[in-house]
Amino acid sequence: MSGKNLRDVPADQRTNAEGKQILNKVLLAMPDNEYELMRADLTYIDLPSHLSLHEPTQNIEFVYFPNRGMVSQVVVTKDGRTVEVGVVGKEGYVGAGLAAGVSRSSVREIIQIAGDGFRMKGNALQRILQSAPQLHVILSRHTGLQGMQVAQTAACNRLHDIQQRLSRWLLMTQDRVDAGLLPITHDFIATMMGTDRSTVSLAASVMQKDGLIDYVRGAVKIVNRRKLEKSACECYSVIQQLEDELGLR
Amino acid sequence: MSGKNLRDVPADQRTNAEGKQILNKVLLAMPDNEYELMRADLTYIDLPSHLSLHEPTQNIEFVYFPNRGMVSQVVVTKDGRTVEVGVVGKEGYVGAGLAAGVSRSSVREIIQIAGDGFRMKGNALQRILQSAPQLHVILSRHTGLQGMQVAQTAACNRLHDIQQRLSRWLLMTQDRVDAGLLPITHDFIATMMGTDRSTVSLAASVMQKDGLIDYVRGAVKIVNRRKLEKSACECYSVIQQLEDELGLR
DNA sequence: TGAGAATTGTCCCATTTCGCACAGATTGTT
DNA sequence: AACAATCTGTGCGAAATGGGACAATTCTCA
Numbered sequence: 390m391s392g393k394n395l396r397d398v399p400a401d402q403r404t405n406a407e408g409k410q411i412l413n414k415v416l417l418a419m420p421d422n423e424y425e426l427m428r429a430d431l432t433y434i435d436l437p438s439h440l441s442l443h444e445p446t447q448n449i450e451f452v453y454f455p456n457r458g459m460v461s462q463v464v465v466t467k468d469g470r471t472v473e474v475g476v477v478g479k480e481g482y483v484g485a486g487l488a489a490g491v492s493r494s495s496v497r498e499i500i501q502i503a504g505d506g507f508r509m510k511g512n513a514l515q516r517i518l519q520s521a522p523q524l525h526v527i528l529s530r531h532t533g534l535q536g537m538q539v540a541q542t543a544a545c546n547r548l549h550d551i552q553q554r555l556s557r558w559l560l561m562t563q564d565r566v567d568a569g570l571l572p573i574t575h576d577f578i579a580t581m582m583g584t585d586r587s588t589v590s591l592a593a594s595v596m597q598k599d600g601l602i603d604y605v606r607g608a609v610k611i612v613n614r615r616k617l618e619k620s621a622c623e624c625y626s627v628i629q630q631l632e633d634e635l636g637l638r
Numbered sequence: 639m640s641g642k643n644l645r646d647v648p649a650d651q652r653t654n655a656e657g658k659q660i661l662n663k664v665l666l667a668m669p670d671n672e673y674e675l676m677r678a679d680l681t682y683i684d685l686p687s688h689l690s691l692h693e694p695t696q697n698i699e700f701v702y703f704p705n706r707g708m709v710s711q712v713v714v715t716k717d718g719r720t721v722e723v724g725v726v727g728k729e730g731y732v733g734a735g736l737a738a739g740v741s742r743s744s745v746r747e748i749i750q751i752a753g754d755g756f757r758m759k760g761n762a763l764q765r766i767l768q769s770a771p772q773l774h775v776i777l778s779r780h781t782g783l784q785g786m787q788v789a790q791t792a793a794c795n796r797l798h799d800i801q802q803r804l805s806r807w808l809l810m811t812q813d814r815v816d817a818g819l820l821p822i823t824h825d826f827i828a829t830m831m832g833t834d835r836s837t838v839s840l841a842a843s844v845m846q847k848d849g850l851i852d853y854v855r856g857a858v859k860i861v862n863r864r865k866l867e868k869s870a871c872e873c874y875s876v877i878q879q880l881e882d883e884l885g886l887r
Numbered sequence: 888t889g890a891g892a893a894t895t896g897t898c899c900c901a902t903t904t905c906g907c908a909c910a911g912a913t914t915g916t917t
Numbered sequence: 918a919a920c921a922a923t924c925t926g927t928g929c930g931a932a933a934t935g936g937g938a939c940a941a942t943t944c945t946c947a
Binding site for chain 1: 933934942943
């Protein structure tokens with residue numbers, strides 16, 4: 390098995406030292422010999438909702454490779470307002486700065502949808518990177534494409550209205566979580582969208598009336614994905630294409 | 639001369655093969671032996687205002703190392719609206735994706751303030767990178783920090799009003815251009831800020847009344863930098879710190 | 888089971904911004 | 918000197934958003 394390409398590695402054939410199954414696509418995309426270098430340092434962890442994996446200006450202590458669930462990258466202002474600038478699921482990893490040699494990060498990384506995954510000490514990663522050129526390539530690529538995702542988000546935050554952004558956000562979340570029901574409150578969505586809760590509730594109620602989504606206390610369901618895609622801004626497909634480019638080579 | 643640190647290399651001691659003086663900090667920060675590898679491939683070019691160095695979704699054909707002037711990274715939507723997501727001056731380089739192994743970019747890179755600099759074929763850079771580890775480190779660091787700058791911009795675009803953003807933008811532009819008078823029209827500022835011209839004119843007139851800036855047709859002058867800094871959002875200093883971290887090590 | 892916390896539905900209104908439109912001023916071009 | 922192009926000042930109504938506030942409902946935990 391060459392192991393260079395995700396398609397060559399069936400998802401059920403790789404585990405960490407604890408025997409936990411690996412679903413994270415970055416770890417699955419590693420060639421066997423380089424994955425062996427990482428194996429011992431990968432610790433399986435639970436990723437409970439709302440847990441912060443990294444706080445702004447702190448040094449990057451761990452990198453995380455999600456198996457399930459979803460992580461938000463959030464910028465926090467002095468006055469406590471927040472807005473999401475990027476997301477990471479099983480197709481990526483948290484702590485992207487390290488592969489680029491940047492040891493701290495200015496964003497908060499918070500679990501948006503609970504799940505599980507693996508983590509590794511930052512300095513362990515940096516040690517392994519010395520002798521794992523393919524890993525370096527994969528992580529750098531991810532860092533670069535993640536930057537482009539953030540760039541698109543920067544434009545989206547400026548140019549598109551709540552409903553377009555909320556639609557895009559729900560689609561992106563759905564893509565990264567296999568559950569049919571997304572366990573999120575309006576209030577939490579508001580902190581991601583950088584607005585207040587009543588604005589989210591208003592947009593959500595319109596979208597519910599129009600048959601795009603359905604929701605109850607603390608959970609949102611996508612009922613008509615096609616309509617939702619039409620409601621979302623182009624940023625959704627732009628970011629999708631970036632993901633595609635990352636995942637398949 | 640060790641040449642590893644910018645401070646060790648006086649700015650007047652390095653030229654390209656054409657004998658043109660290098661002011662770009664990335665090129666100046668290279669160790670001598672690695673710079674020699676690049677020297678022959680660096681072509682001096684003029685950077686006239688409004689020239690596009692790269693269009694969205696295109697492959698990255700050249701990388702650019704500005705000596706003077708300033709480049710904007712702009713996202714363009716389907717309906718033609720635009721907004722700036724990042725800037726590059728002599729402290730950085732254009733084409734950041736290449737060091738990360740990403741051969742195309744989804745943003746437009748356009749000259750915001752005229753100047754000059756050097757460019758190199760993308761494939762020449764990739765060839766040189768093979769045998770220039772220090773260059774790879776420097777460029778990767780820049781890519782990572784540039785991503786954080788974009789993340790901060792994403793938040794700023796969502797959370798801060800026109801006057802705060804315009805103030806920040808003027809400060810950042812001033813920092814990268816040594817001219818006292820910035821040659822820019824309100825209309826051009828509007829395309830950078832992702833809004834329309836009249837909104838810019840309104841904000842600018844308020845700021846002029848308050849003694850922060852002064853302007854005439856096609857040019858803006860900062861008259862009270864301290865006031866302007868108070869008018870800007872915190873994003874200015876956050877990004878400044880990222881720059882500092884890049885430039886001095 | 889009851890109290891308290893969390894979540895959502897609404898409503899209201901001040902503020903900001905959008906999206907025009909048009910007039911006046913400046914520049915530069917012939 | 919005249920004309921065209923560009924740039925800025927300004928005004929106005931429509932729309933979106935911000936920022937609260939309060940009630941109703943649902944959930945959690947003691």
